[in-house]
Amino acid sequence: MQEPKTYFIRTYGCQMNELDTEIMAGQLQKRGLSPAADEESADLLIFNTCSIRDLAERKVMGKLGQLGRAHKRHALIGVTGCMAMAKKDSLFRKFPHLDFVLGTNNITDLGVVLDEALYTQKQVFKTDDRFEENLDYLVAVRDHKLKASVSIIRGCDKFCTYCVVPYTRGQEVSRPPESVVEECKKLVDAGYKEITLLGQNVNSYGKDRPEWNCLFHDLLAQLDRIPGMCRIRFMTSHPIDITIELMQAIRDLPSLCEFVHFPIQAGSSRILKKMHRIYTKEQYLEKVALLRQIVPNVSLGTDIIVGFPTETEAEFQETYDVLKEIRYSVAFLFAYSPRKGTPAMRWNDDIPEEVKQERLQRLMALQEEIGNEERQQMLGQTVEVLVERFNRDGKNLKGRTRCWKKVIFEGDESMVGTLQMVTVHSYSHQTLVGSIKKLALID
Ligand code: SF4
Incomplete structure (x- = not known):
């Protein structure tokens, strides 16, 4: 195994996991790795897993099994997140091609674990029970x-x-x-x-x-x-x-x-x-x-x-x-x-x-x-919307109210990232449809 140049992280589960993925991606980029376009082309593949539902676990197990049978060898394959904590090194018995298992409390140690796996060419796991507040x-x-x-x-x-x-x-x-x-x-x-x-x-x-x-x-x-x-x-x-x-x-x-x-x-x-x-x-x-x-x-x-x-x-x-x-x-x-x-x-x-x-x-x-x-x-009410981006229809803008309701309305690119007052006139499924009430409150 050589030092990987590219990485791909597949994230399962909650927002905490998504954030951990963002932190791990930052650590990897600091180390000089670049994001790969997809799993297949990545030198380093990480599954940031979830144990809340059985289905999420089964998906990861299936994927890991598939990788073991595939001809292409990734430089490194790691499991992080809740499954890493729940299954620890028992994952190595089932998936001998797995290189490291890193627990939710050890995100800080990603670099150290990578070094160890590369240097020793052995499977490495780190799954502390308690989180030490030293994460960057x-x-x-x-x-x-x-x-x-x-x-x-x-x-x-x-x-x-x-x-x-x-x-x-x-x-x-x-x-x-x-x-x-x-x-x-x-x-x-x-x-x-x-x-x-x-x-x-x-x-x-x-x-x-x-x-x-x-x-x-x-x-x-x-x-x-x-x-x-x-x-x-x-x-x-x-x-x-x-x-x-x-x-x-x-x-x-x-x-x-x-x-x-x-x-x-x-x-x-x-x-x-x-x-x-x-x-x-x-x-x-x-x-x-x-x-x-x-x-x-x-x-x-x-x-x-x-x-x-x-x-x-x-x-x-x-x-x-x-x-x-x-x-x-x-x-x-x-x-x-x-x-x-x-x-x-x-x-x-x-x-x-x-x-x-x-x-x-x-x-x-x-x-x-x-x-x-x-x-x-809500029909006829005027709500504050943080404009996030164009809707999938490419015509309307899309954003959320303070109470997390999705709203679409006609507008232009310059409104993305601003707060707008939008009057609701209809809805489609769970999305409110409205039109601009007045100019932006902030830039
Ligand atoms: S044990 Fe689980 S469901 Fe209960 S409060 Fe904690 S995270 Fe939430």
Whole structure:
């Protein structure tokens, strides 16, 4: 094996993985590698993997198997991300042609692992259980010129019984506020208009470092003060950690968008307890009511799992009723599937697949109805849109509102990267269609 000249990273899963890919790409470019046009032509091929769903894992396993059978030999093949943490060096037994396995907590060590694999010509793995806050975030190479993700906390301490994240990403480790502020300032100076703060549970930010005296809402206030900061979003939250101070920050900080991903997961308190979500349905509903009282124009998003072990029809109906009552703007709906290494894996997955799918379809139909009613209500309203690019039709511009709604409208290239006020006059599927209300608010 020789020092690779080109690389290709295939990314699976969530925004955290996408950001890790941007950081790894930056490290590789600093080392002198250039991006390859596709997997086939790359000297170094990295699979940045996800373990949340079985399908994502199966795709990677299939791909790795195929590469082993292929005639072309890549200089190096590596697996990073959650699968690397879940399977560690056992991957080498199944895929002898794999060169390295690098865990989610070892992104910093990519260069060292490459050196070792090249020097020793042996398989190398590094999968620490805990993240050490020494990552050079500023090296990230981003494709998007307007929107950027910024990591503020890694890992999760919540241990929901169905989730692998605490095992694949380890304990919560907050990033120092000055480091977050420095990166955000650089992004704003480089022309970025929207920053999404990322973490498995951003609301836990700073709790592991009380000496910083900087919780999530304090960090948001610091970021909002950055001159030129246009929009801030965050992803994702655990309902238990959504505080009054955070709700007030959403109300008071001009750059902070009025959209909260507030994942309930299930509408039955018994199922929530079995999921170890550490709140009841009633506590959740109270929190939503308080948030809506403090921020009346807030939009909510959620994740819901149907068919969790032992879920009865009546308990599913509670989930259905919560969806109907809260009327989320965005809902990610899933049928339960057991994940290896989680406590729920030990339980009988007793809800037949057809029952899960039928419940899922009912929820999807309801969400579709709610979405259409919401879009209907928006007709005639004027909304702020951050213009991102031309739509696929090549005629309209496309952007998102502060509440994450997709909007298209007629305009010209000069509007890309600006905020525009757009009056909604119709909608097509989930996209609002409008026309310009007035001139740009900012350049
Ligand atoms: S809060 Fe629960 S679902 Fe979210 S990452 Fe942590 S353990 Fe997983």
